[in-house]
Amino acid sequence: MHYLPNVLFALLLLTTVLLFVKQAGKIRRNILLGRELDRSDQPKLRLKTMFMVALGQSKMVKRPVAGLLHIVVYVGFVIINIEVIEILIDGLFSTHRVLSFLGGLYDFLIGSFEILAISVLAACVIFLLRRNVLKIKRFWNREMTSWPRTDANIILTIEILLMSAFLIMNASDSILQSRLVEHYSVAGAFPISSMIAPLLSDWSTDGLIFLERFCWWFHIIGIFAFINYLPMSKHFHIILAFPNVYYSNLEHLGRLSNIKEVSNEVKLMMDPSATPPPADATPPTFGAKDIADLSWKSIMDGYTCTECGRCSSVCPANQTGKLLSPRKIMMDVRDRAEEVGNNIDKHGKDHNDGKTLVHDYITAEELWACTTCNACTDACPVNNDPLAVIVELRRYLVMEKSEAPKELNNVFTNIENNGAPWQFPMADRLNWAKEQE
Amino acid sequence: MSQLTVPTMAEMTANGETPEVLFWVGCSGSFDDRAKKITRAMAKLLTKAQVKFAVLGTEESCTGDPAKRAGNEFLFQMQAFTNIQVLNAYNVKKVVTTCPHCFNTLKNEYPELGGNYEVMHHTQLLQILLDEGKLSIEGGKFKGKKITYHDACYLGRANGVYEAPRDLIAKLDSEFVEMKRSKAKGLCCGAGGAQMFKEPEKGNKDINIERTEDAIETNAEIIATACPFCNTMMTDGVKNKNKEGQIRVFDLAELVAQASDL
Numbered sequence A: 001m002h003y004l005p006n007v008l009f010a011l012l013l014l015t016t017v018l019l020f021v022k023q024a025g026k027i028r029r030n031i032l033l034g035r036e037l038d039r040s041d042q043p044k045l046r047l048k049t050m051f052m053v054a055l056g057q058s059k060m061v062k063r064p065v066a067g068l069l070h071i072v073v074y075v076g077f078v079i080i081n082i083e084v085i086e087i088l089i090d091g092l093f094s095t096h097r098v099l100s101f102l103g104g105l106y107d108f109l110i111g112s113f114e115i116l117a118i119s120v121l122a123a124c125v126i127f128l129l130r131r132n133v134l135k136i137k138r139f140w141n142r143e144m145t146s147w148p149r150t151d152a153n154i155i156l157t158i159e160i161l162l163m164s165a166f167l168i169m170n171a172s173d174s175i176l177q178s179r180l181v182e183h184y185s186v187a188g189a190f191p192i193s194s195m196i197a198p199l200l201s202d203w204s205t206d207g208l209i210f211l212e213r214f215c216w217w218f219h220i221i222g223i224f225a226f227i228n229y230l231p232m233s234k235h236f237h238i239i240l241a242f243p244n245v246y247y248s249n250l251e252h253l254g255r256l257s258n259i260k261e262v263s264n265e266v267k268l269m270m271d272p273s274a275t276p277p278p279a280d281a282t283p284p285t286f287g288a289k290d291i292a293d294l295s296w297k298s299i300m301d302g303y304t305c306t307e308c309g310r311c312s313s314v315c316p317a318n319q320t321g322k323l324l325s326p327r328k329i330m331m332d333v334r335d336r337a338e339e340v341g342n343n344i345d346k347h348g349k350d351h352n353d354g355k356t357l358v359h360d361y362i363t364a365e366e367l368w369a370c371t372t373c374n375a376c377t378d379a380c381p382v383n384n385d386p387l388a389v390i391v392e393l394r395r396y397l398v399m400e401k402s403e404a405p406k407e408l409n410n411v412f413t414n415i416e417n418n419g420a421p422w423q424f425p426m427a428d429r430l431n432w433a434k435e436q437e
Numbered sequence B: 001m002s003q004l005t006v007p008t009m010a011e012m013t014a015n016g017e018t019p020e021v022l023f024w025v026g027c028s029g030s031f032d033d034r035a036k037k038i039t040r041a042m043a044k045l046l047t048k049a050q051v052k053f054a055v056l057g058t059e060e061s062c063t064g065d066p067a068k069r070a071g072n073e074f075l076f077q078m079q080a081f082t083n084i085q086v087l088n089a090y091n092v093k094k095v096v097t098t099c100p101h102c103f104n105t106l107k108n109e110y111p112e113l114g115g116n117y118e119v120m121h122h123t124q125l126l127q128i129l130l131d132e133g134k135l136s137i138e139g140g141k142f143k144g145k146k147i148t149y150h151d152a153c154y155l156g157r158a159n160g161v162y163e164a165p166r167d168l169i170a171k172l173d174s175e176f177v178e179m180k181r182s183k184a185k186g187l188c189c190g191a192g193g194a195q196m197f198k199e200p201e202k203g204n205k206d207i208n209i210e211r212t213e214d215a216i217e218t219n220a221e222i223i224a225t226a227c228p229f230c231n232t233m234m235t236d237g238v239k240n241k242n243k244e245g246q247i248r249v250f251d252l253a254e255l256v257a258q259a260s261d262l
Helices: A004-031 A043-055 A064-093 A098-102 A104-132 A146-178 A193-200 A205-232 A234-246 A260-270 A296-304 A310-314 A326-347 A357-361 A375-379 A386-400 A406-418 B009-014 B026-031 B033-048 B065-069 B073-089 B100-109 B122-131 B163-171 B207-217 B228-240 B252-259
Strands: B021-024 B094-097 B118-121 B146-149 B222-225 B248-251
Touching: A004 A064, A004 A205, A004 A296, A004 A326, A043 A234, A064 A098, A064 A104, A064 A146, A064 A205, A098 A104, A104 A146, A146 A193, A146 A205, A146 A234, A205 A234, A234 A296, A260 B073, A296 A326, A296 A386, A310 A326, A310 A375, A326 A357, A326 A386, A357 A386, A375 A386, A386 B073, A406 B065, A406 B073, B021 B033, B026 B033, B026 B228, B033 B122, B033 B228, B033 B252, B065 B073, B065 B100, B094 B100, B094 B122, B100 B118, B118 B122, B122 B163, B122 B252, B146 B163, B163 B252, B207 B228, B222 B228, B222 B252, B228 B248, B248 B252
Parallel strands: B021 B094, B094 B118, B146 B222, B222 B248
Antiparallel strands: none
């Protein structure tokens, strides 16, 4: 019986890790459903970008209020996790505050954690207010249906509960320390929880021990549960933001990829002596109809999306009431990847559910509203590229389905026939030089 | 006004001459009546600065930008390979263009297909010519005039060119006023991605109206643009707001040409 808590703890820890590995593995599998794309070049610049944008949050602070609050939560989250190391050791070996041998440093650490915890708590409350009371527009767009809104509220509520448990645990612990209760050796500094402690000073020692243990277990089980909530949530960005920024597009934003297979065909048309591709080569699908036609990076973008809506709030089409929302594009990519992944799990690799990303998730009307202005890609704090998806889907509509809007078909015909989007003869190209104002 | 002399690559090559720079005029600059004025202003400035330039004339063809962005990669690459053949045959090294869309495509998308040129936007070249003293602005024609600048997406966000256009406005000795959304945060005029050639999708406002409102808010007398499509969109926006009497839309080449009395 003596070892029951330790065994229970070890089992919980093991389950947490195994479940997380399984869930993360599925996401990895879904991302790799995408087409190949080589982003292994310029490792130094990639690391630097990751350091600036993901670790340094350089794009977050472009909106100072949300940016600074986010940094508080982020720094708090990272640093308070040092405390989790201690909790893990204590849990596995029945020690109490095992790191307290650090003495003054330990006091400093616990004191800092408390200050961070209360800051995180305050920031999360403000975030909840921004979403639910101030109702900031970008959190209430069309694609912010019930689940995305609930997801955000769940994350913030969990953080508030975890921080509260940490502070209440410390408050009861500090009283137990002052009562010289066995096991509760004097350690730590409690700048914040000392303000909660007076509320608990009437409690019996047994009651306090129960409260301290309850908060300790609540805190760590909460963390275990939260870890396995991540893969179902937009909160997965705390992990994927790093690889996602590392592998982000380093080119000028204006540069769109040139399709290699098209180059080969066009070269062949222009120069019949060029080497044709081998006869058994499978003809590629031009553009993207579904997840598997997108690059793996576009699918990773979907899983990294934090649904913050900065992209849509700067999108000229979205601001003027068009259906297009770059955030929805990213969310649709992720949701469709999840659906395809679940189909694979249930029905095997070659199952066809008769649905596609284009039409069933993203409509032509959304796609044709884009001005390719790159405001969305510039705004994204995790360097997502919604435009890459929009262009691939347009390519599919135009090259595989001939479903361009009528006016654009006229433009194509004009460019083909007379080298300009309008119907002017090429012979008139230099008329401007002869005309006078 | 004297007749403009605009040599073509074919003529120059026939005379055994090599121009310093090819002036890529673009479809809008060749065919749109409003944009043709921008082209002429640029040609006059190049002439005045004694830059040895040439155009392709009837040998020029669409870069393929609208086709590419509309998803027609085949048509884009047909255009690209054809243009690259022409440009490489003339051994072109340097290109200047008044259109940010041509600029972006030539600079970023042609190299992989075999077209490697030093590509400049006209605001960059004008800045150099003024700095080198090959062009000068005298008389303070724009002194005290309030000018705002609309960033073209394919110049600004797409390629990071924010300062050259602003430097030109500073050189005009005018009073520069920034719109509330500018540089990386600048709002598109609504023409990019082949939107110029189609009706906008359903919405509650046209994008160019939203952007024109930003410009009107600055109380500027002149909206400076650096893209023929932005120019059209902003001009339409000003008309729609019945502000033609108060605000005029000019390309930076036109402003520099006016300031130089050309």
